[in-house]
Amino acid sequence: MVDSRTVCPVHWPRAIALVDMNAFFASVEARDFPRLLGKPVAVTNGEQGTCIITCSYEARAIGIYTGMRLYEARQLCPELIQRPARPEVYAQVSTEIMQALTRVCPDVEVFSVDEAFIDVTPCQRLYGSPVYIARLLKQAVFQTSGLLCSIGISGDRTTAKYAAKLNKPDGFTVIPPWEAREQLKQVAVTELCGIAKGIGRFLAERGVHVCGDMQKLPIGILAKRFGNPGRRIWYMAQGADPEPLHYDVVAPRSIGHGKVMPPDTRERDVILTYLMHMTVKVSARLRRHHLEAQTYLIALNTMQGWVGDKLKLAVAGNDTRELYGLCQRVVRYHWQGQGVYQVQVTALDPHPIKQQIDMFDVKTPVNREQGKKLFQAIDAVNDRYGEMVLTPAVLLRRSKMPNVISPAWKPFGHRKTI
């Protein structure tokens, strides 16, 4: 969908592309199981998953969408095909795609498992026009993965992202930077990445509905209410988002897992078992990345809202048993028997393991040295034979619990959760 006027070989002062895989997980399923091609397919977390993570375009055409309940979707479309997610496969495909993009242009920001921003500005010297480079990127994705993607290209990241979703699937949308402001004029502000309900409401109350309205609003109003992000929004609406791309893999601020459980669970043992499961996952992930944390957030979502606490270990660590000890404390002191439907265990401010000289062996519930060796052995087995092959006995009953993948998974760094 390239407008002929826009295919001009001039050098853009700044050129940003966004590559977005179409219905990524569902497309991988269809690629690997051709009988799914052209059919309505919904991907869920495991066979038991009741929430649709993503679905094919055939399903979307019927009105099915991400986040929908499976039973609801089946009412719309009885012949809907459910596929359990295969996180390891998606992770692998994603990694290969990101590497392929990097070979075309080195300046790639991995935005999520199925999206990447590419700053193609410098590559213009090598390849020529940004439009041509975008073609190369699209080709690279297809040659590597056999999958189609949508590309948006413009002079800033927000406009590029907006462009990418204009023609899906298999889109190719160019908005030259000098046309961005004009083309956004009639676009609802909430279409832009970064403006959701809260900010959208604030803007609407001030008469700003489409991007063109933003000029009526002094930037200072947004800055006062939302700080720097507010200031950025003002520019975004005019096709001039100043935000640069971020290439560094930064250390994570938190590492956590949560799980929704049967509603109104009141059995202490069941709650503790779920917490144990989250504990095993969080601590294993910390160890895999050679991280530890001192503070953990442990919380239960009850019918009356969240209860829980941030608890500190005497010394930063990642020992499953110590962490579980914190969970027991939270249940003992913060839970009064209310119905629980969700548990959460999160390590806050994880940092690389510090080699400490334990001159005064701090009194902790477990022997740290021994614990370290034990978990090194457990992790080694699980790395080789699959997650949770070796796991606390109470979790065995639940061992069918699937690995989940979130669209926020990134192929590099710590957000690799599987």
Place this chain on the structure above:
DNA sequence: TCTGGGGTCCTAGGACCC
């Protein structure tokens, strides 16, 4: 439609200090 799961960043305001 929100009970899927996993994250990020920012701000206001209180406590505390000199």
Place this chain on the structure above:
DNA sequence: TCTGGGGTCCTAGGACCC
């Protein structure tokens, strides 16, 4: 001990993303 002035740290909560 009478609306000084400036700084830090921490937390809760809001907003947003895929």
